[in-house]
Amino acid sequence: MNCREFEERCIESLEGTLDASLASELAAHLEDCATCRAARDELKALTERLSEEGEACRDVDLVPGVMTRIERVQPPARRHPVAWLLGLAGTGLAAACLLVAVLAPPHNAARAAEALARGAQVMGQLKGVHFLARMRSGAREPFCALSPDQDFQPLEVWRESTGLHRWRVEKPGRILTMDGQETLLQLVGVEALREAGDRADTFDAAWVLKLADPGAWLDAQVREARANHWKLRLNREKGPDGRTQKVVTLDVPSRVPADDYLARVFLDTSETRREFRFDAETGRLAQARIYLKRDRAQVLVFELQRIDVDPALASECFTQVIPPSTPWAHGAPKSSVSMSAEQAARAFFEACAREDWSHAEVFNDASFTASFKARYGGLQILSLGESFTSKLSSAPFVPYAIRLRSGEIKRHNLALRQAAGGAWLIDGGI
């Protein structure tokens, strides 16, 4: 091998892609040629420095941030054409919405209300509904609770609108059924509770069930929009099946003041933008999306993806078999009756810190699971704040910060409620 051939092969040699015979020829040449040896060393040093530069970028993880942001913008092929013309495409959904509002003729809101009312009428004639949706929420959290920074959880609902008015609401960690006689809640792998009658309100499913009666739900939207002067807009777009859809958008203000804790916790109390897509020909609801407004951004938090109208609903759909290993919730002990909410929160966390589970369970209406104990056992209380309430409820929230044994620092608000006898029970936020 001569110097010129070496130059041609040097990179392959550094990349380790040179075949064995050429590699030995190259090695032999390097033995004899100091110039090529120096060139090889220089190139090797350069590629090592480039590798070090690249190494500094290996741990970067842009995926969560980018995916959260693109959820807020419309899919790239479905953008409003005028927005493209005016070069506003890069400014995101907020600008597109503003543009549509500016361009909307004065009677646009009236036509939007008409489309919504027609949808309510068409959907009100159904005898039963099954729908698939997804929602940003914890797997076991109440059905109406939002967690806008979490991933989507699938949500499935069945509802019979005639006869017994039976229903079923389900997400991965929480199943709630009403078979016409009793309501049965299963927190998967944790506990089960049952109460006589239709207790959708007790188990936080009322809002979801409103969706499963789309006629009444849409009708309520029309009435509330008119009464409260919500902003309504109408657009026409092609759906995925090529059929024309009427897209009605509503800007719904929060039901509580902006600084109220519940302003961003539940779907029906938060400031949202709701988008309903109706088949232009039949008037049927095809899809619904709800965006949570926070700061200046809009986060997609709920999406009604598929609706089956008048499906065949078997009785088994409205019942569930609770695994024998799942404990049934029991009544609350009374020892915390005299405490304030802050004292109850402190007593609960201190019991967890001591791993005194019999004491900690005073504040819960069921036993804690092994995974709960593993996570919260030995925790350290960093701070406990003063309790506060929401405009919508007198049940207190106690702000807390704890360090878990894993080192993770958790900041949240412990929701408490008082059982019939006055005992404090944890109602969420852990």
Added chain:
Amino acid sequence: MNDETCVQRCREGHSEAFRLLVERYQRSVFGLLFLRLRNRTLAEEGAQESFVRAYENLARLRDPAGFHAWLLGIAAKVALELRREGLRLDSPESLPEPEASIQDPLDRLALQAALNDLPEGMRQMVLLRFFEDYTCAEIAAHLGMPLGSVTKTLSRAYAQLRLSLTPQTLASLEHDHELS
């Protein structure tokens, strides 16, 4: 799923397909921003912005197979905007100093400047090779070109980098550094 298919899926409304593109190119986009801005936080912000702009403008991309080169073009523009924004703020803190390195900072600055000066095609290849950790064969398959063309382009890129890193260039950079 190749870039072309990912772009097509995104255009059909399947935003999850974009996740693959982010996973595939986040290091090179971040790397490019980092080379230009020399600050991790700004580079991360700029890289995220570059991906979001790319997603918003996917309908305008004429050649979906050329997504990566197009994306790097967007990233270069974002870097320029962030840099201008920093200058406009007219504050010494606006454009952060280069971050500390275990290497001689001047040596590293010189390499970063040299990488910035590479022609686009060469820079894309260097980014794929050293920031995305592709092998030459993977780059060839990815860009749809013969392996020999990849090694020749890289070879020319190395030659240019070496030229940019001569003692004279480093002396000039050192002078600038002392003045700043």
